Amino acid sequence: MKKLKRPLTYLFLSIATIISIYPFFWMVVSMTNRSVDVTRGRQLPGLHLMENLTNLFNQVDMVTALTNSFIIAILSTFFTLLIASLAGYGFQMYRSRGKDLVFNILLLSMMIPFASIMVPLYRLFGRISQTAPFLGIDTLAAAFLPTITTAFFIFFFRQNTRMFPKDLIEAGRIDGLSEIGIFFRIFVPTMKTTYAAAAIIAFMNSWNNFLWPLVVLQSPSNQTIPLLISNLGSSYAPDYGMIMSAITIATLPTALVFFFMQKHFVAGMMGSVKG
Amino acid sequence: MKKFLLMFLLVGMIGLLVACGNGDEEATDSGDTNDTDQTESTDEGSGEAVNITAWAWDPNFNIRALNYAKDLYDGEIDLDLEVIENAQDDIVQRLNTGLSSGTTQGMPNIVLIEDYRAQSFLQAYPDAFYPITDYVVFEDFAPYKIEATSYAGDVYGLPFDTGVTGLYVRVDLLEEAGYTFDDIVDITWSEYTEIGKAVKEATGKDMLTLDPNDNGLMRIMIQSAGSWYFEEDGQTPYLAENEALAASFEALKALFDANIVRLNSDWSQFVGAFNNGDVATVPTGNWITPSVMAEESQSGDWRVAPIPRLEVEGATHASNLGGSSFYVLNQDGKEAAATFLSNTFGGNLEFYDTLITEMGAIGTYLPGLESEAYDMEVEFFGNQQIYNEFVQWTEEIPAVEYGIHTYAVDDIMIVEFQNYLNGQDLSTVLERAQTQAETQLQ
Known part of the structure; x- marks a missing residue:
């Protein structure tokens, strides 16, 4: 019985792996096939990779879209980490009357779907455009500003801050560090796994964000990758080989970010603190 | 530890630098456009070019058409x-x-909107669009398009492409089943079903492919009989008493009962x-x-026939699926945008010739449809003059009022058609649809 258990486990794991990897396999294979072959369901690699890539780079401005997506994702990730971790740290470490009430209200805001605040938000940015056009509608800044610091990340950092030993803060105070100094010189380095996990989530969210960039970014020069892909599928006779090439390219950065930070990610999600 | 802190700060600094650089660029950019916006109205006569933008979809079709228009x-x-x-x-x-x-x-300034959706925009935001009634002679367009683009006595949309329907047929498969192309021209849906059974028996292939979540064929059927989901006001649901709709339910069910429908679940499977x-x-x-x-290997095997008709009064072989028109937004630059549309899509014969010869796009500007370019023989379709045929059918499409809730009722019809397929009574199904539509659309 025990002998059987192992092969069965492996069999189950293999099936699960195949199921989860298959869509990626299909994506990569389709990238090398003509559109007609893709709609026919061809599963074997073809010889049209270069043709698809040439079409893609000739038809759309991939480089601009990638650059825009990177700028937005990196800035958004940076500000999310900075502000959310400060807030989470503050909520956990400092005593204040009504702190929990404020925090609960903040958590409630997670319940509001983005679509319902989109119209007022657009109106707001319309107003901003009149006085500060560099932050208003159709700028990269407008695309990431509303997405930094969501309640989720504040919650995430507050939960993880619970694990942070208070003794370290006391030690810092005794050694004469300012409160900001304690945060940046003790808390941040200690919590780097937490930051890594949050960074991955924030980066992926921002990279894949569609709805808000869609409504707020209009000119082609501000297009992000998800918007570009959405456009590719818009024609009456879509070129699936080309679309798959674009999607593969769009998937690479998030995949790379994840692979490089995977170790930290798992540790960060478990909430462990390692010096 | 220190390295990590340094890296964190470094990324931040770079980020900020990029943001500032970008912001500056944007500031000058938007500054420029703002300037032109403000001067636009005064400068129109003095030879300064007015900047206008147009939104459309499909690079091979609408976008190409707009670019041709821009050149001409x-x-x-x-x-x-x-x-x-x-x-x-x-x-x-x-x-x-x-x-x-x-x-x-x-x-x-200019936006392309699908005809089914046009009324919902026009009615929800009446002041947002600019009427172009005075810019174009609308009698020159296919009447069914004008119906779709008008609101409260004014025409807002410049009719563009036709969604005129056809029955694309593989003659080689028909012949295997003992039929010729002529046998499938000008037939009814029940005759179509009979041919479908024979084809399935002889070749093992299905007659057509349908997505159960896309109600396109039902819309084709009812419009071909001059009917729609709504009464003439475009508001009151017209389902329970609608003979054409009942006939289309029956015709569709017959296709499923004969087991000649291949199901698909999205566009790529359809294609x-x-x-x-x-x-x-x-x-x-x-x-x-x-x-x-x-699919080049099928060249010569295809023909295009008119779609079959329903067996109800007023049924025709001409219908429409999709199709869209250009609208002008009521903001700075609207006169320029309307002038652009009227000068090109609104009656430029050379433009319509380019459309058909360069990309096989059929417009709805009737004088443009008389061009000889439409007589071209298409080798893929056995040298049939398919564009010529489409043009003739375009003129015969019955005009119907699409109203503002086409897609909402579509969702109801999809569910109720499934109930009908599962054996429920036709009149029960349609009456329930009517009640649902009335409650939902109030």
Whole structure:
């Protein structure tokens, strides 16, 4: 019985792996096939990779879209980490009357779907455009500003801050560090796994964000990758080989970010603190 | 530890630098556009080009048409058109957000809207669009298009492509079943079903492919009989008493009962079904032509017949699926935008010739349809003059009022048709649909 258990486990794991990897396999294979072959369901690699890539780079401005997506994702990730971790740290470490009430209200805001605040938000940015056009509608800044610091990340950092030993803060105070100094010189380095996990989530969210960039970014020069892909599928006779090439390219950065930070990610999600 | 802190700060600094650099660039950019916006209205006469933007979808079709129009434009107002490509759903989302927030910031001057959706925009945001009634002679357009683009006595949309339908047929498969192409021309849906059974028996292939979540064929059927989901006001649901609708339910069920429908679940499977040679016919809009022709090995096997008709009063062989028109937004640059449309899509014969010869796109401008370019014989379709045929059918499409809730009722019909397929009584199903539509659309 025990002998059987192992092969069965492996069999189950293999099936699960195949199921989860298959869509990626299909994506990569389709990238090398003509559109007609893709709609026919061809599963074997073809010889049209270069043709698809040439079409893609000739038809759309991939480089601009990638650059825009990177700028937005990196800035958004940076500000999310900075502000959310400060807030989470503050909520956990400092005593204040009504702190929990404020925090609960903040958590409630997670319940509001983005679509319902989109119209007022657009109106707001319309107003901003009149006085500060560099932050208003159709700028990269407008695309990431509303997405930094969501309640989720504040919650995430507050939960993880619970694990942070208070003794370290006391030690810092005794050694004469300012409160900001304690945060940046003790808390941040200690919590780097937490930051890594949050960074991955924030980066992926921002990279894949569609709805808000869609409504707020209009000119082609501000297009992000998800918007570009959405456009590719818009024609009456879509070129699936080309679309798959674009999607593969769009998937690479998030995949790379994840692979490089995977170790930290798992540790960060478990909430462990390692010096 | 220190390294990590340094890296964190470094990324931040770089980020900020990039942001500032970018911000500056943006500031000057938007500054420029703002300047032109302000001077636009005064400068129109003095020879400065007016900047206008247009949103449309499909690079091979609408975008190409706009670019041809841009090249051929020779109107009085000097203008510079920027054509921006967006997916159709994205345009709908952007317009809805922008217009309902009441700001014209970031909105285009010209926008392409599908005819089924046009009325919902015109009625929801009556002041947001600019009537172009005085810019174009609308008698020159296919009447069914004018119906779709008018609101409260004014015409708002410049009719563009036709969604005129045809029955794409694989003659080689028909012949295997002992039929010729002529046998499938001008038939009824029940005759179509009979041929379908014979084809399935002889070749094992299905007659057509349908997506159960896409009600296109039902809409084709009812419009071909001059009917729609609504009464003439475009508001009151007209389902329970609608004979054409009942007939289309029966015709569709007969197809399923005869087991000649190959199901698909999305666009790629739909296209795949006929590219693979799995179905003998495709009843749909003429915009499918490029997708059919994509499978070169089937060249010569295809023909186009008029779609079968329903067996009710007023039934025709002409119908429409999809199709869209251009609208002008009521903001700075509207006169330039309307002038651009009227000078090109509104009656430029050379433009319509280019459309048909360069990309096989059929417009709805009737004088343009008389061009000899439409007589071209298409080798893929056994040298049939398919464009000529489509043009004739375009003129015969019954005009119906699409109203503002076409897609809402569509969702109800999809569910109720499934109930009908599962054996429920036809009148029960339609009455329930009527009640649902009435409650939902109030």
